[in-house]
Amino acid sequence: MSHDLFEAAKAAMAFSHSPYSKFPVGAAIRADDGKIYTGANIENLSFPQGWCAEPTAIGCMIMGGGKRIVEMAVIAEKLPLCPPCGGCRQKIAEFADKSTPIYLCDEVGVKKTMTLEQMLPGSFETDLLG
Ligand SMILES: [Zn+2]
Numbered sequence: 001m002s003h004d005l006f007e008a009a010k011a012a013m014a015f016s017h018s019p020y021s022k023f024p025v026g027a028a029i030r031a032d033d034g035k036i037y038t039g040a041n042i043e044n045l046s047f048p049q050g051w052c053a054e055p056t057a058i059g060c061m062i063m064g065g066g067k068r069i070v071e072m073a074v075i076a077e078k079l080p081l082c083p084p085c086g087g088c089r090q091k092i093a094e095f096a097d098k099s100t101p102i103y104l105c106d107e108v109g110v111k112k113t114m115t116l117e118q119m120l121p122g123s124f125e126t127d128l129l130g
Helices: 003-015 053-064 086-093
Strands: 025-031 036-040 069-076 101-106 109-115
Touching: 003 025, 003 036, 003 053, 003 069, 003 101, 003 109, 025 053, 036 053, 053 069, 053 086
Parallel strands: 069 101
Antiparallel strands: 025 036, 025 069, 101 109
């Protein structure tokens, strides 16, 4: 991963709306159109109505014209690593391939790289329906 995706994810954290958890998270996607799309977590007083940084970035990608996730970086201010939650893994799977790398970052750079397949093995797919 080039440095720009990490920097974009880190910068996205500043846009986090996380007054309840005080736990800013940022995500950045390099899409198939070559552009970088970013997102932050957006919490809500009614907790289940809030959402993670990854779907914010996915929504920006779709509205910006990107179709597929080429690579993705995730970072959280207060965690050494912030792997996407289960729901986000399914959301990412909609727009990524099994081999798509997801970079788990700390404040200085990439700490761990995992593919989507490693994160979501045996995922729900229409191929399984025969
Ligand atoms: Zn999530």
